[in-house]
Amino acid sequence: MKDEQIQKLIEQEIKCQQNGLSLIPSENYASKETLLAMGTPLSNKYSEGYPGKRYYGGNEFIDKIEKLAIERAEQLFSAEHANVQPHSGSQANAAAYLALLKPGDKVLGFDLKAGGHLTHGSPVNFSGLTYNFSYYGVDAKTERIDMAEVEKIALEVKPKLIIASTTSYSRQLDFEGFSKIAKKVGAYLMADIAHIAGLVIAGEHPHPFPWCDVVTTTTHKTLRGPRGGLILCKKELAEIVDKAVFPGTQGGPLDNIIAAKAICFLEAQQPAFKDYQHQIALNARAMAEEFLRQGFRLISGGTDNHLMVLDLSDYDTKLIQDKLDEAGIYTNRNAIPNDAKPPFNPSGLRLGSPAITTRGLREAEATLVASLVSEVIKKTEDPEISKKVKEQIKALAEKYPIYEDLN
Numbered sequence: 443m444k445d446e447q448i449q450k451l452i453e454q455e456i457k458c459q460q461n462g463l464s465l466i467p468s469e470n471y472a473s474k475e476t477l478l479a480m481g482t483p484l485s486n487k488y489s490e491g492y493p494g495k496r497y498y499g500g501n502e503f504i505d506k507i508e509k510l511a512i513e514r515a516e517q518l519f520s521a522e523h524a525n526v527q528p529h530s531g532s533q534a535n536a537a538a539y540l541a542l543l544k545p546g547d548k549v550l551g552f553d554l555k556a557g558g559h560l561t562h563g564s565p566v567n568f569s570g571l572t573y574n575f576s577y578y579g580v581d582a583k584t585e586r587i588d589m590a591e592v593e594k595i596a597l598e599v600k601p602k603l604i605i606a607s608t609t610s611y612s613r614q615l616d617f618e619g620f621s622k623i624a625k626k627v628g629a630y631l632m633a634d635i636a637h638i639a640g641l642v643i644a645g646e647h648p649h650p651f652p653w654c655d656v657v658t659t660t661t662h663k664t665l666r667g668p669r670g671g672l673i674l675c676k677k678e679l680a681e682i683v684d685k686a687v688f689p690g691t692q693g694g695p696l697d698n699i700i701a702a703k704a705i706c707f708l709e710a711q712q713p714a715f716k717d718y719q720h721q722i723a724l725n726a727r728a729m730a731e732e733f734l735r736q737g738f739r740l741i742s743g744g745t746d747n748h749l750m751v752l753d754l755s756d757y758d759t760k761l762i763q764d765k766l767d768e769a770g771i772y773t774n775r776n777a778i779p780n781d782a783k784p785p786f787n788p789s790g791l792r793l794g795s796p797a798i799t800t801r802g803l804r805e806a807e808a809t810l811v812a813s814l815v816s817e818v819i820k821k822t823e824d825p826e827i828s829k830k831v832k833e834q835i836k837a838l839a840e841k842y843p844i845y846e847d848l849n
């Protein structure tokens with residue numbers, strides 16, 4: 443690169459990803475093919491509209507690419523319709539709401555304070571500012587979503603839309619149960635499966651179809667593709683969903699990213715992807731068991747998916763995250779249900795297995811990683827702790843390398 447400053451920083455970031463381990467449950471390592479597609483001149487093209495109906499000329503090959511991406515997405519998720527243009531999960535959610543709602547309409551979503559996402563109605567987000575959100579949370583004792591409580595709130599609120607979605611929740615979602623409630627109150631049902639998309643495809647988590655009207659997801663978490671969004675929906679909603687993406691909320695699609703999404707969908711159709719998702723679940727369980735053995739409390743007591751949340755109410759989670767950073771273990775501090783502490787220094791630490799599983803770590807190594815995290819948490823006062831743990835993390839990272847040919 444001529445721009446040496448940026449080149450150097452890119453190299454440093456690659457090294458950082460190679461030498462450390464990401465336990466951030468929403469992160470993963472996309473394949474080299476996916477990365478290559480993102481860095482192509484497809485990025486130069488303007489293609490507002492949809493295949494065969496563009497507002498710009500010269501889209502012969504872009505149309506073919508987008509059609510392939512759509513077909514593969516529909517096949518992969520057994521969906522009647524796919525829109526592959528959303529730039530991100532938030533954009534996908536914005537378009538889904540625009541398709542189904544008018545400003546001020548009532549929506550029932552999962553509370554951010556219980557493990558929901560900003561775009562599921564947070565008062566500081568466009569979702570909470572535009573629509574009239576009510577929330578369901580988790581049961582105080584079990585820390586799981588209580589479907590009887592969801593039904594009670596839905597009957598009171600009578601929302602136009604119910605969202606079955608989480609961003610920091612370690613149990614499975616009962617889409618069939620949500621669908622029964624939605625039918626009872628005459629609401630649309632939407633699922634945002636950004637975190638669990640890969641698990642869903644592989645049968646490691648219940649499928650949102652045929653229960654949901656609209657499903658949104660990102661393509662870069664358990665799905666392991668490029669950073670981006672995707673909307674899947676029933677045929678009868680296809681037209682309003684497409685209109686809500688373009689011209690409703692976006693202009694020109696990112697054609698290089700759409701090509702990378704198509705590659706990621708093909709990768710996710712391979713038998714090895716199913717094995718990968720199964721291993722994600724096994725590794726998460728192994729990590730959870732180790733944390734429990736080490737005496738930590740996990741929100742809801744464990745995990746049924748790819749992530750877990752440690753209750754570190756008695757610790758300084760910002761300090762712990764920083765110490766883990768120094769050790770080459772990347773994590774994210776997160777609120778726990780009804781957290782008494784502020785979002786910048788909350789009581790929880792959210793950890794997941796998708797990225798380390800991509801590197802090839804299995805249960806034994808996942809257990810070791812959890813024990814090293816535990817050691818850092820327990821010994822933050824030892825000034826050498828991060829350095830000591832870093833050596834072991836580096837050895838693991840070298841044994842299970844990523845992007846070797848980028849060196």
Ligand code: DSN
Nearest residue numbers: 468531559609610636
């Ligand atoms: N910010 C993402 C996560 O980390 O879960 C959700 O979009």
